[in-house]
Amino acid sequence: MLAKLMRLSSVQRVVSILAIVGIYVILANTLFPEGSFFHVSSYSVNLLGKYLCYALLALALDLVWGYCGILSLGHGAFFALGGYAMGMYLMRQIGDRGVYGNPELPDFMVFLNWDSLPWFWQGSDSFVWMIAMVVLAPGLLAYVFGAMAFRSRVSGVYLSIMTQAMTYALMLAFFRNEMGFGGNNGMTDFKDILGFSLQSDTTRLVLFGLTVVILAAAYYLCDRIVTCKAGKIITAIRDSESRVRFVGYNSASYKVFLFTFSAVLAGIAGALYVPQVGIINPGEFSPINSIEIVIWVAIGGRGTLYGAIIGAVVVSFAKTRLTGIMPEAWLFALGGLFVLVTLLLPKGLVGLFDKRFPAKKNTTAQENAA
Amino acid sequence: MVKPFLALFFVLSFLGMAFNVGAEEQSFEELVAELPDTNFKTLPALLDKFAEQDDPRTAILLTNLLGGDVYYHPRSQQVITMTKVQGERQFIDVLTSEVIAEPSGVRLRKVRVNNSVRSHIRQLQAQQNISDSNPDVRLKAVKNLLSDVDQISPQLLANRLQKEQDSDIHALLSAIAALHELDSGDESKQLDAINTLRGNLQPDVRIALMQLQQRDALPETVRDALNSTLAGIETQRKWYGWAENIFFGVSMGSVLLLAAIGLAITFGVMGVINMAHGEMIMLGAYTTYVIQQAFPGLIEYSLLMAVPAAFLVSGFVGIVIERSVIQFLKGRPLETLLATFGISLILQQLVRTVFSPLNRQVAAPEWMSGSLQINPVFSVTYNRLYIILFSLTVFFALMIFLKKSSLGLHVRAVAQNRDMARALSVKSNWVDAATFGLGSGIAGVAGVVLSQLTNVGPNLGQSYIIDSFLVVVFGGVASLWGTLVSAMTLGIVNKFLEPVTGPVLATIIVLVGLVFFIQKRPMGLFPQKGRAE
Numbered sequence: 001m002l003a004k005l006m007r008l009s010s011v012q013r014v015v016s017i018l019a020i021v022g023i024y025v026i027l028a029n030t031l032f033p034e035g036s037f038f039h040v041s042s043y044s045v046n047l048l049g050k051y052l053c054y055a056l057l058a059l060a061l062d063l064v065w066g067y068c069g070i071l072s073l074g075h076g077a078f079f080a081l082g083g084y085a086m087g088m089y090l091m092r093q094i095g096d097r098g099v100y101g102n103p104e105l106p107d108f109m110v111f112l113n114w115d116s117l118p119w120f121w122q123g124s125d126s127f128v129w130m131i132a133m134v135v136l137a138p139g140l141l142a143y144v145f146g147a148m149a150f151r152s153r154v155s156g157v158y159l160s161i162m163t164q165a166m167t168y169a170l171m172l173a174f175f176r177n178e179m180g181f182g183g184n185n186g187m188t189d190f191k192d193i194l195g196f197s198l199q200s201d202t203t204r205l206v207l208f209g210l211t212v213v214i215l216a217a218a219y220y221l222c223d224r225i226v227t228c229k230a231g232k233i234i235t236a237i238r239d240s241e242s243r244v245r246f247v248g249y250n251s252a253s254y255k256v257f258l259f260t261f262s263a264v265l266a267g268i269a270g271a272l273y274v275p276q277v278g279i280i281n282p283g284e285f286s287p288i289n290s291i292e293i294v295i296w297v298a299i300g301g302r303g304t305l306y307g308a309i310i311g312a313v314v315v316s317f318a319k320t321r322l323t324g325i326m327p328e329a330w331l332f333a334l335g336g337l338f339v340l341v342t343l344l345l346p347k348g349l350v351g352l353f354d355k356r357f358p359a360k361k362n363t364t365a366q367e368n369a370a
Numbered sequence: 371m372v373k374p375f376l377a378l379f380f381v382l383s384f385l386g387m388a389f390n391v392g393a394e395e396q397s398f399e400e401l402v403a404e405l406p407d408t409n410f411k412t413l414p415a416l417l418d419k420f421a422e423q424d425d426p427r428t429a430i431l432l433t434n435l436l437g438g439d440v441y442y443h444p445r446s447q448q449v450i451t452m453t454k455v456q457g458e459r460q461f462i463d464v465l466t467s468e469v470i471a472e473p474s475g476v477r478l479r480k481v482r483v484n485n486s487v488r489s490h491i492r493q494l495q496a497q498q499n500i501s502d503s504n505p506d507v508r509l510k511a512v513k514n515l516l517s518d519v520d521q522i523s524p525q526l527l528a529n530r531l532q533k534e535q536d537s538d539i540h541a542l543l544s545a546i547a548a549l550h551e552l553d554s555g556d557e558s559k560q561l562d563a564i565n566t567l568r569g570n571l572q573p574d575v576r577i578a579l580m581q582l583q584q585r586d587a588l589p590e591t592v593r594d595a596l597n598s599t600l601a602g603i604e605t606q607r608k609w610y611g612w613a614e615n616i617f618f619g620v621s622m623g624s625v626l627l628l629a630a631i632g633l634a635i636t637f638g639v640m641g642v643i644n645m646a647h648g649e650m651i652m653l654g655a656y657t658t659y660v661i662q663q664a665f666p667g668l669i670e671y672s673l674l675m676a677v678p679a680a681f682l683v684s685g686f687v688g689i690v691i692e693r694s695v696i697q698f699l700k701g702r703p704l705e706t707l708l709a710t711f712g713i714s715l716i717l718q719q720l721v722r723t724v725f726s727p728l729n730r731q732v733a734a735p736e737w738m739s740g741s742l743q744i745n746p747v748f749s750v751t752y753n754r755l756y757i758i759l760f761s762l763t764v765f766f767a768l769m770i771f772l773k774k775s776s777l778g779l780h781v782r783a784v785a786q787n788r789d790m791a792r793a794l795s796v797k798s799n800w801v802d803a804a805t806f807g808l809g810s811g812i813a814g815v816a817g818v819v820l821s822q823l824t825n826v827g828p829n830l831g832q833s834y835i836i837d838s839f840l841v842v843v844f845g846g847v848a849s850l851w852g853t854l855v856s857a858m859t860l861g862i863v864n865k866f867l868e869p870v871t872g873p874v875l876a877t878i879i880v881l882v883g884l885v886f887f888i889q890k891r892p893m894g895l896f897p898q899k900g901r902a903e
Binding site: 160175 | 643716878
């Protein structure tokens with residue numbers, strides 16, 4: 001089976017691995033009894049679901065950074081926006097089961113003495129509307145931001161700092177109570193989604209399964225994008241933007257498209273993340289979170305889509321472990337990883353692996369990236 | 371025969387005068403002797419007599435009475451104050467002002483005061499203080515009077531007005547006199563009073579005038595004068611409010627300038643984005659803390675010591691970072707950004723582990739505290755004033771260093787054209803290390819300044835790094851003047867937005883505004899001259 005796996009293309013490989021992992025985890029959680037060697041606890045399912053959301057987020061960043069040279073230090077903002085869209089919907093689902101028992105208003109609004117929903121909360125109790133917002137809110141922000149930045153040819157470090165400033169500004173804004181998103185505390189205490197309790201194991205399994213499916217689908221889409229003709233141009237923009245422009249392509253519109261698509265993916269990741277962890281707060285906007293996404297991709301290996309997924313899962317797993325054992329050491333480790341990876345492993349873990357098993361040539365000219 | 375009579379008459383009248391004086395003004399000793407026999411009703415009258423005297427002991431007696439510390443011996447009628455000095459009871463004879471032993475065998479009786487007596491004493495104190503020989507005491511007393519002008523009688527006030535030499539106090543006294551006149555009801559007096567108060571910025575004067583404005587029965591002329599005077603005061607207040615905002619803005623700008631200027635150098639010369647720059651600032655602040663801990667007796671000089679120390683510490687760490695990491699990432703700005711970010715995380719955690727995650731207290735020396743009162747509505751605090759002066763000094767010193775010294779020449783040469791400079795035998799590696807050390811060192815100095823303004827904690831640097839970047843980007847990379855202008859602009863804009871929108875929204879507005887600005891002028895306010903890339 002392994003040999004068969006090796007012969008598949010990278011999409012098929014990743015999708016089948018995801019399918020195997022997903023099906024195995026779901027079966028192991030339901031079929032095997034607790035205490036059995038094969039049993040996967042609900043806690044682990046939840047944790048894995050979280051990692052896969054991170055993987056989707058890393059995938060989104062890798063798409064713009066690894067393939068187009070846009071180092072976004074603000075992807076956490078899109079993730080958080082998607083999360084907030086989902087959080088608003090979940091908040092409305094609580095209904096009169098909140099502390100104040102107000103059927104219409106979420107608790108924090110009652111607490112602030114608001115008597116009606118602000119305009120941007122209209123429609124938030126509809127599932128379809130929520131799905132639309134998960135896509136539209138980050139997408140629109142990315143489109144506007146990208147259109148402004150790329151058309152005036154802001155690139156490189158300037159762009160990175162601007163994205164960081166963007167997420168920083170959003171963080172400050174969401175910390176304000178007057179914004180109407182729960183301020184400092186954000187939103188939490190969710191009860192159910194589409195009528196299914198978020199606390200039940202079945203709902204969690206379904207959410208996990210959904211995450212796996214969406215990740216696989218996103219991987220497929222991303223792979224299609226980077227391998228199609230437009231993808232070649234995108235890679236060319238990364239390697240030499242002015243040359244692409246001189247040849248006659250409008251590089252800005254490619255970048256805007258890619259940036260927006262990536263932001264939507266990040267938003268979807270956020271929306272999947274929130275019901276699984278049960279909270280969303282302005283901390284998700286903090287620049288350090290966005291930087292962490294960058295380190296996932298850098299460690300996994302940018303410019304390879306599966307590298308991003310590996311990086312996200314491995315680093316997040318290490319973080320869970322390390323913060324459990326030695327909370328102090330995590331920042332040392334993270335900082336050290338940054339330095340070591342940039343100095344010694346410019347291609348990430350995947351680079352190590354590829355050197356040993358040189359398989360396919362679909363990653364070109366990474367040396368010139370950045 | 372007339373002469374002897376005249377002589378006798380003179381003698382008699384002199385005697386009579388002397389006698390008269392004795393009857394009206396009893397001596398301090400006699401008054402004190404009456405103290406034990408007073409009650410709440412008679413005490414104020416007796417105290418008035420004290421006040422008419424010019425005895426220096428009166429002030430002490432009044433203070434002690436106010437504190438309820440005056441007692442008398444039930445048998446000898448000796449009046450004694452009993453105060454606690456460092457937990458020990460201390461007995462002082464009021465007449466001799468000397469410390470005496472605790473009277474044994476008897477319980478001392480208290481000279482009792484109630485609230486109305488206390489307020490009477492305060493009035494007397496106020497009157498006493500305004501004729502004190504020390505002008506500072508007088509000024510303070512007069513300022514107190516301003517908030518409650520009824521504490522002083524018009525006669526006493528007129529007396530003081532004649533005697534007062536100090537022009538500031540004289541002006542305040544005439545303002546009080548004018549406030550008295552405001553209530554007189556006499557139209558011409560009121561008009562005079564209002565004209566006297568024209569342009570007076572004391573908040574109490576403004577309140578009194580506004581109260582007068584509320585009244586219905588006012589002659590037209592008075593009302594007109596009142597309205598114009600109040601309008602004038604309001605305009606002045608507005609102008610000084612602006613001046614204060616500008617001052618705060620400039621002081622914030624000078625902090626930004628200090629924080630960003632090191633970044634402008636490293637970014638400009640080496641093209642290196644140093645995300646650990648904020649941590650260099652933090653190291654500088656912690657250096658100040660360590661120095662204060664090491665020399666607890668020298669708090670007054672601690673900042674003077676901290677400036678060179680912080681420069682060396684941060685500069686050294688900067689050089690180490692440059693040699694160990696950054697030099698290997700030449701020409702890869704994004705990787706440099708990531709690596710320096712990693713370094714910043716490590717430094718933060720290091721400080722957290724070594725010092726603790728909690729904020730550390732950095733003391734402010736005496737000469738940094740207090741403020742310079744320019745007028746009642748506008749004062750500048752010394753610490754901000756010194757910070758502005760200091761950051762401008764650093765700025766110009768750096769300017770001169772880059773323009774005049776040979777290292778400065780090399781630094782500028784490398785900034786303009788690295789290859790050409792190398793071809794002319796400038797050791798660009800060495801220049802890079804020195805530049806990075808210099809930029810980091812200045813960040814350390816900024817940390818010393820920040821330790822006087824904000825909490826010193828592991829996150830100190832993070833909160834300034836984005837602002838610093840914005841300053842550099844706004845001003846134009848590698849342009850020191852640009853950095854100066856943009857730091858001041860950002861500081862002032864921020865301070866003017868803050869009262870309108872609140873601090874958080876102000877920050878957001880500035881950020882968004884900058885994003886738009888970069889769209890229009892990607893190279894900043896003062897782009898480096900040269901061929902477009």
